Amino acid sequence: MLDIKTYNMIAPEGTAEFPADKYTINETDKPAALLIRSQDMHKTRFGTSVLAIARAGVGVNNIPLVEANSNGTVVFNTPGSNANAVKELIVAMLILATRPVFSSVQWAKKLNGADVSLQTEKGKNHFAGTELQGKTIGIIGLGSVGSRVARATADLGMHVIGYDPYISVEHAWRLSNDIPRAKDLSELLQKSDYVTIHIPYTEGNKDLISSKELAELKDGAILLNYSRWGIVNENAVIDALDSHKIAQYLTDFSSEKVIKHESTIVTPHIGGTTLEAEINGAIMAAQTLKKYLETGNIVNSVNFPAVEMPFDSNFRITLIHQNVPNMVGRITTILAKYDINIDNMINRSREQIAYTMIDTDNISEKTFNKLKNELIEISEVIRVREIRKNK
Ligand SMILES: NC(=O)C1=CN([C@@H]2O[C@H](COP(=O)(O)OP(=O)(O)OC[C@H]3O[C@@H](n4cnc5c(N)ncnc54)[C@H](O)[C@@H]3O)[C@@H](O)[C@H]2O)C=CC1
Numbered sequence: 001m002l003d004i005k006t007y008n009m010i011a012p013e014g015t016a017e018f019p020a021d022k023y024t025i026n027e028t029d030k031p032a033a034l035l036i037r038s039q040d041m042h043k044t045r046f047g048t049s050v051l052a053i054a055r056a057g058v059g060v061n062n063i064p065l066v067e068a069n070s071n072g073t074v075v076f077n078t079p080g081s082n083a084n085a086v087k088e089l090i091v092a093m094l095i096l097a098t099r100p101v102f103s104s105v106q107w108a109k110k111l112n113g114a115d116v117s118l119q120t121e122k123g124k125n126h127f128a129g130t131e132l133q134g135k136t137i138g139i140i141g142l143g144s145v146g147s148r149v150a151r152a153t154a155d156l157g158m159h160v161i162g163y164d165p166y167i168s169v170e171h172a173w174r175l176s177n178d179i180p181r182a183k184d185l186s187e188l189l190q191k192s193d194y195v196t197i198h199i200p201y202t203e204g205n206k207d208l209i210s211s212k213e214l215a216e217l218k219d220g221a222i223l224l225n226y227s228r229w230g231i232v233n234e235n236a237v238i239d240a241l242d243s244h245k246i247a248q249y250l251t252d253f254s255s256e257k258v259i260k261h262e263s264t265i266v267t268p269h270i271g272g273t274t275l276e277a278e279i280n281g282a283i284m285a286a287q288t289l290k291k292y293l294e295t296g297n298i299v300n301s302v303n304f305p306a307v308e309m310p311f312d313s314n315f316r317i318t319l320i321h322q323n324v325p326n327m328v329g330r331i332t333t334i335l336a337k338y339d340i341n342i343d344n345m346i347n348r349s350r351e352q353i354a355y356t357m358i359d360t361d362n363i364s365e366k367t368f369n370k371l372k373n374e375l376i377e378i379s380e381v382i383r384v385r386e387i388r389k390n391k
């Protein structure tokens, strides 16, 4: 039995992916894998029993990847699972930024009497808005969310300009050819009436939008941050609002200072919080974990290489090791000592980490334990695991 520990609200459709004859959920203190959403794993210890962590969602800045690597823990996310949910919220927030929906509804709620309809007609002049059509929106990051926001805002009649120097081939293909790309961030900032950010939080993206970048915006521009706290420098954005350099800041990430400011609209990190996105993410994360636990194959990992090898033999040995020369030679020399015949083998690497899978015929528990002890003696080997077919 393998135990899966969950954190946060994981949709039951996800945990239902784990059959009860092979898995338990939240039953031991030595789980084989974790299924999480925004849980801060920098502050939550995970032991060496944890073979993998799956994040139902996209951002993985809540997971210590360096610690995961040295522990031999594979970290997965669920690319695109909540991109439509974020896109729809961005469309809503753009409209809320331009039309006085909240204030007009609050005003109307206070009306009394048989002539409320007349009163609304008289009062509506106080609630004129502007239109999105014809305005320019700059989209920073053209991945799963950004590319969808680009299509949706183009459909609303906005001029769209994108910026993503690291765009993947897959996302570039998905993006319509008529979405122009800025040559650099400055060009995007200078041309846009609205700027929306859809990039991961990394060391390199910390404070990407600070005083210098805010100064480059058009006067009265509107900024949206549905990516992460820390990508926009908070003091700089408050200064830009106070001086009326920018008109509004809409965000899913906040502090008391940001929430209390009269020119902000703050949502409580609900970009990916729809029934559909939560189900998508939980199912995708559970399937990815199951695949790894049952076959060793790796898809959608953020710290390990993608590795897929058909599991046609009876027994599979997986090794996580440092990416240094001659590891495969050293490993297979030890296997030869035990007279183990290799049916199939794969070795892939990603930065400092390498992963090797070796398929053989059945090996007895006793022999495998001896073999494992010898393999783990190699100082660069981090983890050795056995997977028996259909177990
Ligand atoms: N508010 C919420 O609930 C949610 C927030 N997010 C956040 O949004 C981020 C983006 O999500 P996805 O689009 O699904 O991820 P993605 O990985 O599909 O796309 C991110 C894109 O950003 C680009 N990028 C990275 N650094 C950049 C930079 N400095 N300038 C321009 N482009 C840059 C990458 O090349 C990539 O194309 C996530 O990492 C997460 O932090 C995602 C989903 C829900």
Ligand SMILES: O=C(O)CCC(=O)C(=O)O
Binding pocket: 037, 038, 056, 057, 058, 059, 060, 082, 269, 271, 272, 273
């Ligand atoms: O609702 C969640 O789990 C967070 C979604 C999110 O921020 C992400 O996927 O990066």
